[in-house]
Amino acid sequence: MDTRECLLTLGQISRRATRRTLIMPELAEEALRRMGDRRLDRDQQAIALRVIAMPDKVKWPDWWEVLPG
Amino acid sequence: MLKPRVLVAELPPKEPPLMKWEELAVYGEPDTSAGYMVLRRQFNEAMNGNLSAIKVMLKMIRVNEAARRKREEYDSRRALPSDRFEFVTARLLGEERRGDPALLLLGIGVISNSAMRTMAEPDEPGYENELRALGPSHIASWVSDWAMAREDCPDLSDLQLENVRARVLSEDGPETSEWRERKDDLLSQITALRGPNGARFSPGQSGNRRGRPRKKTGFGYPEDDPMGSFFDEVMTTTVHGEEKAMSRLNALLFQLTVKAARGDDKIGALLGPRIIEALAGQWESRFEPEPIYELRY
Numbered sequence: 001m002d003t004r005e006c007l008l009t010l011g012q013i014s015r016r017a018t019r020r021t022l023i024m025p026e027l028a029e030e031a032l033r034r035m036g037d038r039r040l041d042r043d044q045q046a047i048a049l050r051v052i053a054m055p056d057k058v059k060w061p062d063w064w065e066v067l068p069g
Numbered sequence: 070m071l072k073p074r075v076l077v078a079e080l081p082p083k084e085p086p087l088m089k090w091e092e093l094a095v096y097g098e099p100d101t102s103a104g105y106m107v108l109r110r111q112f113n114e115a116m117n118g119n120l121s122a123i124k125v126m127l128k129m130i131r132v133n134e135a136a137r138r139k140r141e142e143y144d145s146r147r148a149l150p151s152d153r154f155e156f157v158t159a160r161l162l163g164e165e166r167r168g169d170p171a172l173l174l175l176g177i178g179v180i181s182n183s184a185m186r187t188m189a190e191p192d193e194p195g196y197e198n199e200l201r202a203l204g205p206s207h208i209a210s211w212v213s214d215w216a217m218a219r220e221d222c223p224d225l226s227d228l229q230l231e232n233v234r235a236r237v238l239s240e241d242g243p244e245t246s247e248w249r250e251r252k253d254d255l256l257s258q259i260t261a262l263r264g265p266n267g268a269r270f271s272p273g274q275s276g277n278r279r280g281r282p283r284k285k286t287g288f289g290y291p292e293d294d295p296m297g298s299f300f301d302e303v304m305t306t307t308v309h310g311e312e313k314a315m316s317r318l319n320a321l322l323f324q325l326t327v328k329a330a331r332g333d334d335k336i337g338a339l340l341g342p343r344i345i346e347a348l349a350g351q352w353e354s355r356f357e358p359e360p361i362y363e364l365r366y
Contacts, residue, residue, distance in 0.1 A: 003178055003205050006236040010216040011223050021169050023177065030215055031175040043260045044174050051171040 014053035022053035032061055039063055108299060112317065116324050120335050126321060127339065129296055136295045169204055170259045173252075177212055178205020179240050185247040201262050203255070207238040207245075 004021050007013045014022040028048075040048060045066040049055055055068035108129070114122035172178035184206035189196040213233055216222055225233065238244050300318035307313075308323065315323070329337035 001232040001236055003172070003208050003236060006208055006233050007177075007212070009223075009225065009229050009233055010213060011221065012212065012216050021172075023172070023175075026219075027177065027212070027216070028175065031177050034176060034211065040174060041260070044256070047260065047263060048171045048174050051169050 017053060021051060023051055025052060025054050025057040028052045028055075028058050032064070042066055105299070112321065115321060118328055118333060118336065120339070123325065123336060123339055127343070130300070130318070133294050133296045133300065140294075170256075170263060172205050172208075173203070173259070174256060176240065177209060178207065179209050179238050179245045180206045180248040181238055181244050182247045185251070197262070200255070200258055203259060207236055210237050210239040210242075213237045 001009070004013065007021070007023065007027075008015070012024050012027045014024065042065055045064060049066055049068060052058060060067065108125075111122045111125045115126045173180070180203075188203075189199050217225075240249075300316060300321075302317045303314050304317055304320055305312045305314050306320040306323065325336055325340060329340050
């Protein structure tokens with residue numbers, strides 16, 4: 001079992017996206033909350049945005065700049 | 070008495086011909102090669118009703134059609150190109166570190182010490198490729214704890230639980246100490262390589278300096294069909310007193326059909342079997358199922 005299958009078993013990956021790993025918005029929110037004072041720069045935000053399923057549903061923190069188009 | 074000396078002149082070795090005449094015929098620029106000239110002349114003769122030239126042209130058409138059928142069959146069986154990135158990941162890293170670097174950025178994934186040790190050193194040749202495809206080897210322990218505490222977590226069997234636990238590592242534990250040490254450095258390198266600005270060329274610098282190569286078409290370039298675009302070249306023909314631009318193939322067939330219809334029996338005898346084939350094909354196509362364009366539920 002690799003990381004993708006592991007997250008899939010836990011129900012934290014979109015089952016509709018088969019080619020890519022897209023994490024659920026709740027997991028993304030929790031990950032951002034756990035970052036605390038750590039910040040991602042704009043390039044890193046763009047990379048992270050690409051793996052989030054339904055990014056419109058994410059409640060982004062105030063410091064987050066790159067939003068889904 | 071002296072014997073006369075016989076001088077045997079050494080003949081120079083016989084030079085092999087530079088190329089076969091078939092190769093010579095298609096040698097050079099496509100539109101000015103000797104073969105092209107010959108066919109062009111044959112085409113003009115065929116337009117004037119020369120029977121042997123018409124046979125040559127019909128043979129060319131048959132060869133072209135057979136090659137096109139073969140190419141279409143080959144194209145339909147050709148597999149779709151695989152995802153290059155997945156390929157690099159699977160080949161270089163195996164199953165161990167497959168994943169997305171975004172999971173590392175978000176802190177959802179971690180890399181174990183054993184996986185870190187198999188990574189290439191910065192001065193080794195495959196380092197950049199490996200870095201480009203770097204993903205987590207395990208997921209952070211908080212993810213499994215948080216997910217299992219949620220109400221919508223699916224019921225896991227014992228085997229699934231065991232598998233999940235095998236793929237979980239604490240982000241603060243001793244198994245991920247090497248990842249914690251190099252985390253910031255590696256993440257910044259990944260961002261430089263895979264970020265929106267990292268993957269692009271800087272202004273004024275093109276990754277494709279010579280541009281896209283021009284598509285080679287025409288006689289002698291067998292990329293499309295063996296006869297190239299010999300038959301696709303546009304020419305003007307008189308149809309009902311008006312000059313019309315049409316492809317060489319259409320012009321030839323039009324001219325031949327007109328000649329046959331006007332009473333040229335020799336051309337008619339040549340075209341007859343082809344007309345029968347076309348009619349038979351039209352009749353057979355009635356039995357093919359109609360394509361479904363819309364699915365109704």
